[in-house]
Amino acid sequence: MLRLLQIRLEWWTLILCFASIAVPAQSNTTNLTVALQLLQSMPECGRTCLLDAISISPCEATDIECSCHNDNITTQTEACVLDSCTIKESLTTKNTTYTLCGRPVRDGxxxxxxxxxxxxxxxxxxxxxxxxxxxxxxxxxxxxxxxxxxxxxxxxxxxxxxxxxxxxxxxxxxxxxxxxxxxxxxxxxxxxxxxxxxxxxxxxxxxxxxxxxxxxxxxxxxxxxxxxxxxxxxxxxxxxxxxxxxxxxxxxxxxxxxxxxxxxxxxxxxxxxxxxxxxxxxxxxxxxxxxxxxxxxxxxxxxxxxxxxxxxxxxxxxxxxxxxxxxxxxxxxxxxxxxxxxxxxxxxxxxxxxxxxxxxxxxxxxxxxxxxxxxxxxxxMGQSTAKTGDRGASTGRSGRASTGGGKFGNSVTIRARGSDEIDIITLQDYTPGSRDTDQSHGEPEVRVDASGRVYAVE
Structure with missing residues (x-):
């Protein structure tokens, strides 16, 4: 009973202190009301943790500036709140104390x-x-x-x-x-x-x-x-x-x-x-x-x-x-x-x-x-360039093909079918007898479509 009375007295002292330093004297009444509302919104477990931390600190109960900037009070209060309060009560307590101490509100x-x-x-x-x-x-x-x-x-x-x-x-x-x-x-x-x-x-x-x-x-x-x-x-x-x-x-x-x-x-x-x-x-x-x-x-x-x-x-x-x-x-x-x-x-x-x-x-x-x-x-943006090693091969625009004598004989330079896709890359050289680079397929047939584009099919 005495402990409860002590907590309530310290609580009211805390309210008065916050109200007295928060604003100029001419608006004391208004801000006392604001301070009362803020502290009343703080969960009981949060108020108890805050008052207990202040009571064992070097700060006086009336020195709110000291309490708000004392790292030990902050650490002990947060540890107590996490142990004694629910998550929602913890968040409400922290929001209230940050508001009373005038901490900046971050918004990114x-x-x-x-x-x-x-x-x-x-x-x-x-x-x-x-x-x-x-x-x-x-x-x-x-x-x-x-x-x-x-x-x-x-x-x-x-x-x-x-x-x-x-x-x-x-x-x-x-x-x-x-x-x-x-x-x-x-x-x-x-x-x-x-x-x-x-x-x-x-x-x-x-x-x-x-x-x-x-x-x-x-x-x-x-x-x-x-x-x-x-x-x-x-x-x-x-x-x-x-x-x-x-x-x-x-x-x-x-x-x-x-x-x-x-x-x-x-x-x-x-x-x-x-x-x-x-x-x-x-x-x-x-x-x-x-x-x-x-x-x-x-x-x-x-x-x-x-x-x-x-x-x-x-x-x-x-x-x-x-x-x-x-x-x-x-x-x-x-x-x-x-x-x-x-x-x-x-x-x-x-x-x-x-x-x-x-x-x-x-x-x-x-x-x-x-x-x-x-x-x-x-x-x-630049034009196409011949592939190294096929000296006779040359390049052309989309839908074009050119032939030349490389080391494999006559070859046809062909752009990938269905796309003028990446002119970053040189045109592919399809040589009779080698559609794939490992020459594992039979000789491809070279065809020309209606638009003049040359491509190879097996």
């Missing part, structure tokens, strides 16, 4: 939204240019060289839009602010949006790599060994896609615990989110490196002029930048699963994830962007 929503909008704009523009480069008007009708890689990047864009829009929605709900300032219902909505956002993200990452791998097939598809390597990496990406989407969907049982468990009010069984995030991010980095490294030996064997070399280097620099972003995202995942301030700590994860996805789309579209630009400024 502005830059985050601008970055998302900028990234979405560039990735959408790159996609539109890519599709436009595959369309042309000939003989009074639209002709296209669209293929499966374009279908896959279209699927990716179907994921990029909801991911980007949800990032803006998350900011409006309170992401990028301290969790103790966010209404409880908003925290639940943030985690629910984040849950579905994560599933979309884990689908988009392998899909954009598969699109790039399919583009490789259009360029280097004449090489059977290279085709097999591409198929293997595609299979690995599909395996990653299926595995981690399923792991993410069933990260908690029941599933709704993924966005309800934060309060500690529901019985849940969940994966270790940190381990799950690290595994997904680390394997994604490995797949990035494998995907970007596949065409390097073929590119090394080709003779490219300076302009093409610049474009190839630029494209791969963007690709490796994506890998660097993936590694940076891996670093911020360290505190992802064990965060006590999820609406603030999740900001960096979401930020790097969105950048990674937007830049990946731009990278996958860069070859087609160059192809479209070449139509309008060919002198800047």
């Amino acid at each position: 929503r502005g830059p985050g939204q601008r970055n998302v909008i900028t990234g979405l704009t560039f990735s959408t523009l790159a996609y539109v240019i890519r599709i436009a480069s595959k369309l042309s008007w000939q003989d009074g009708r639209v002709k296209s060289t669209l293929w499966w890689d374009d279908a896959m990047i279209t699927f990716v864009m179907g994921l990029v839009f909801p991911i980007s829009f949800s990032a803006v929605l998350l900011n409006r709900e309170g992401l990028s602010t301290d969790v103790w300032t966010v209404p409880f219902d908003n925290i639940t909505r943030i985690l629910k949006i984040y849950y579905w956002d994560e599933d979309l993200y884990l689908s988009a990452l392998p899909a954009v790599k598969i699109s790039l791998l399919l583009t490789y097939l259009r360029i280097f598809g004449h090489d059977r060994k290279f085709r097999h390597l591409v198929y293997i990496v595609i299979a690995l990406n599909v395996g990653y896609w299926i595995s981690f989407v399923l792991i993410s969907v069933f990260q908690c049982l029941p599933i709704e615990c993924a966005w309800l468990r934060w309060s500690g009010e529901y019985p849940c069984r969940c994966n270790h989110i940190n381990a799950q995030g690290w595994a997904a991010a680390a394997l994604n980095v490995v797949l990035d490196i494998m995907t970007l490294s596949l065409p390097l030996p073929s590119l090394y064997r080709m003779q490219l002029n300076k302009r093409k070399k610049f474009w190839v280097i630029l494209m791969f620099c963007v690709g490796f930048f994506v890998t660097v972003v993936s590694i940076l995202r891996l670093q911020v995942l360290i505190q992802f699963g064990d965060s006590h301030n999820l609406t603030w700590d999740y900001t960096a994860v979401g930020y790097w994830s969105t950048i990674e996805l937007h830049v990946s789309v731009v990278c996958a579209c860069m070859p087609a962007i160059r192809n479209l630009l070449r139509r309008f400024i060919p002198t800047i």
